[in-house]
Amino acid sequence: MDKKTQPSSSPWPQEASSPWKQSCDMPMTDQHIVFAQWAEKFDSDILHLKVVGGNCIVLSSYEAAMDLLDKRSSIYSSRPRVTMLQDLIGWEGDLVYLPYGNAWKAHRKLLHQEFHPSDSSAYRPHHKKALRLFLNNLIETPEEWLRHIQQMTRSIILAVAYGIHVQVKDDPSIIAAEEMFAVLNTAGIPGSFLVDVFPLLKHIPTWFPGASFKRRAQEWYDIRNETITPPFLKVKQAMANGNAEDCFSLRCLANAQSPDPRPDHLSEEEEMIKQTAGSMYEGGADTGITALRTFLLAMMCFPDVQCEAQEELDRDCRGCLFSEFCNRRPLDFFCSIIRWQAIVPLSVPHQVDTEDTYKGYYIPKGSTIMPNVWAILRDKKTYGPTAHMFNPKRWLLKTDSNETGHCAEAQWRLNPDMRDPVGITFGFGRRVCPGKHMGLASFQMNVASLLHSFNITPTLDDNGHVVNLEIEYVSGLLNGPVPFECSIKPRSEKHIAVQ
Ligand code: HEM
Numbered sequence: 001m002d003k004k005t006q007p008s009s010s011p012w013p014q015e016a017s018s019p020w021k022q023s024c025d026m027p028m029t030d031q032h033i034v035f036a037q038w039a040e041k042f043d044s045d046i047l048h049l050k051v052v053g054g055n056c057i058v059l060s061s062y063e064a065a066m067d068l069l070d071k072r073s074s075i076y077s078s079r080p081r082v083t084m085l086q087d088l089i090g091w092e093g094d095l096v097y098l099p100y101g102n103a104w105k106a107h108r109k110l111l112h113q114e115f116h117p118s119d120s121s122a123y124r125p126h127h128k129k130a131l132r133l134f135l136n137n138l139i140e141t142p143e144e145w146l147r148h149i150q151q152m153t154r155s156i157i158l159a160v161a162y163g164i165h166v167q168v169k170d171d172p173s174i175i176a177a178e179e180m181f182a183v184l185n186t187a188g189i190p191g192s193f194l195v196d197v198f199p200l201l202k203h204i205p206t207w208f209p210g211a212s213f214k215r216r217a218q219e220w221y222d223i224r225n226e227t228i229t230p231p232f233l234k235v236k237q238a239m240a241n242g243n244a245e246d247c248f249s250l251r252c253l254a255n256a257q258s259p260d261p262r263p264d265h266l267s268e269e270e271e272m273i274k275q276t277a278g279s280m281y282e283g284g285a286d287t288g289i290t291a292l293r294t295f296l297l298a299m300m301c302f303p304d305v306q307c308e309a310q311e312e313l314d315r316d317c318r319g320c321l322f323s324e325f326c327n328r329r330p331l332d333f334f335c336s337i338i339r340w341q342a343i344v345p346l347s348v349p350h351q352v353d354t355e356d357t358y359k360g361y362y363i364p365k366g367s368t369i370m371p372n373v374w375a376i377l378r379d380k381k382t383y384g385p386t387a388h389m390f391n392p393k394r395w396l397l398k399t400d401s402n403e404t405g406h407c408a409e410a411q412w413r414l415n416p417d418m419r420d421p422v423g424i425t426f427g428f429g430r431r432v433c434p435g436k437h438m439g440l441a442s443f444q445m446n447v448a449s450l451l452h453s454f455n456i457t458p459t460l461d462d463n464g465h466v467v468n469l470e471i472e473y474v475s476g477l478l479n480g481p482v483p484f485e486c487s488i489k490p491r492s493e494k495h496i497a498v499q
Contacts, residue, residue: 032345036375053197055367065371073429078351084193088217095279126159162231163245185476228278299456332395339421345374
C-alpha cells in the first residue's frame with residue numbers, strides 16, 4: 001500500500017488495502033451491497049480499493065459525494081475509460097462516457113438546449129400520446145405489462161430524439177434498442193471484462209484463444225450502430241426532402257454550421273449530434289423502465305400504501321391525470337421508489353483528473369470515483385432505523401391549502417427535513433443527469449395514471465393462492481427486480497374513462 005494513501009491516524013480498511021487481494025475480491029455482482037457492508041465494517045464513508053487496473057474510491061455518504069463530485073467538480077468530472085465498451089464496441093463518442101473536456105461540453109450544450117427544466121414541450125406531447133397507448137394496451141393485454149412499459153418508455157425517447165412514432169408491437173427500432181441496453185448493462189460497468197483491466201489485450205487478434213470478447217465486441221458494435229445510425233440518417237434525409245418531423249435531431253441538424261451535403265454521410269458535427277441523440281436514448285429509456293418495474297413490485301408488496309394513494313388521487317386529481325403533470329402524491333412515490341431501490345446504484349463512475357486529498361486521505365490522479373448511491377439512500381443517520389423500508393409517508397407533510405380546481409395548490413408537500421433523494425439519484429456535479437426533469441416528470445405522470453386507473457396485485461396460482469412475492473434484485477449498471485408476474489386490472493369503468 002502506498003504510504004501516502006494511508007494516514008496513520010485513520011488507516012484504509014485492510015480488506016481494501018492489499019492490491020492483489022482486492023483485485024481478486026472485487027465483487028462482480030451486487031457491488032453496491034458489498035461496498036456498503038465494507039463501509040459499515042470499517043466505519044468509513046470513503047474506501048480505497050486497489051485494483052489491478054488502478055485505484056477505485058467508493059464514497060458512501062452524501063457529504064463525501066457532494067464534497068468531491070459537486071464542490072470539487074472542476075477535477076472530479078471525467079469518466080474512467082472502459083476499454084471494452086469504448087475502444088472495442090464503439091461507445092467512443094457517447095456523451096455518457098466522454099472524458100471531461102471540450103467534446104463533452106459541446107455534447108452537453110446540445111442537450112441543455114433541449115431539456116431546459118422549465119420547458120417540457122420537447123417531450124410532454126410525446127409522453128401523453130405514448131401513455132395513452134400504454135394504458136389502452138394494459139386494458140387489452142394486461143399480462144404483457146412489461147412489454148407495454150418497454151414500448152412506452154422507448155417510444156417516447158424515439159419520438160423525442162428522432163420523431164419516430166412507434167405504434168406496433170415488436171417494432172424493429174424497439175427491438176434494436178432492447179439489444180443495445182442489454183449490451184450497456186453488461187459492458188457499461190468498468191472491469192466487467194479482463195480487457196478493461198489489461199487494456200493491451202485489445203490488440204490480440206480475434207482468432208486468438210481466449211479472445212471471444214473481441215468477437216462479442218464486434219457483434220455488439222453492429223447492434224449499437226444499427227440502433228443509432230439509421231434513425232438519424234432518416235431524419236437527415238427527411239430534412240433534405242422537407243418532410244422531417246420536429247425532433248431533437250432535426251433541430252440540431254437545422255442549426256449545424258458544417259453539414260455534409262451528401263444525405264448518407266455525416267460531417268464531424270453531425271456525427272456529434274447523432275451520438276448525443278444516441279446517448280439520450282441510452283440514458284433515458286431503461287432507467288424509466290426500471291423505476292416503473294420497482295413501482296409495480298412495491299404496489300404488490302404494500303397494498304395498503306396503494307389503496308391510500310388511490311383514495312387521495314381520487315380526491316385530489318379528478319380528471320386531471322392527462323391534462324396536467326400532477327405534482328402531488330406521485331412525487332412522494334418517486335422519492336420512495338428511488339430511495340428504496342436505487343435505480344443506478346453506483347451512479348456512473350467519475351474519474352479525478354489530478355491528485356487530491358480529502359479528510360487527510362490521498363486520492364491518486366486518475367482514480368475511479370464511485371458514489372454508492374444505494375448506501376447513501378439507505379443511510380440510517382438520515383432516513384432513520386427504517387431506512388431499508390418503502391414508506392412514501394416519510395416524504396409527506398399535509399398543508400391546509402384550499403383547492404379551487406383540478407391540480408390546484410398542492411395539499412401535500414415534501415417534508416423539507418427529509419433529504420431529497422432526487423438530488424442523489426440523478427448523479428452529482430457537472431455530470432448530473434441532463435434528462436433529470438424529463439425522467440422525473442414522466443415517472444410522476446405514469447404513476448399517477450397507473451394508480452388512478454388500475455389495481456396492481458400479485459397473481460394467483462392454479463389453486464387460487466397468491467403467488468409468493470420475493471423482493472429480489474439483480475444489478476448491473478441498473479438495479480432492477482428479478483422478473484416477476486403481476487396482475488393489473490382496471491379499478492372501474494369510471495376510472496378508465498378519465499384517460
Ligand atoms: C429515472 C430516470 C433517470 C435516472 C435515474 C437517471 C440517472 C442518471 C445518472 C445517475 C447519471 C450519471 C450522473 C453522474 O455521472 O453523476 C445519468 C447521466 C445521464 N443521463 Fe440520466 N437518468 C434518468 C433519465 C434520463 C433521461 C430521460 C435522459 C435523456 C433524455 C437521460 C440522459 C442521460 C445522459 C445523456 C447522461 C450522461 C451525462 C454526462 O455524462 O454528462 N437520463 N443519468
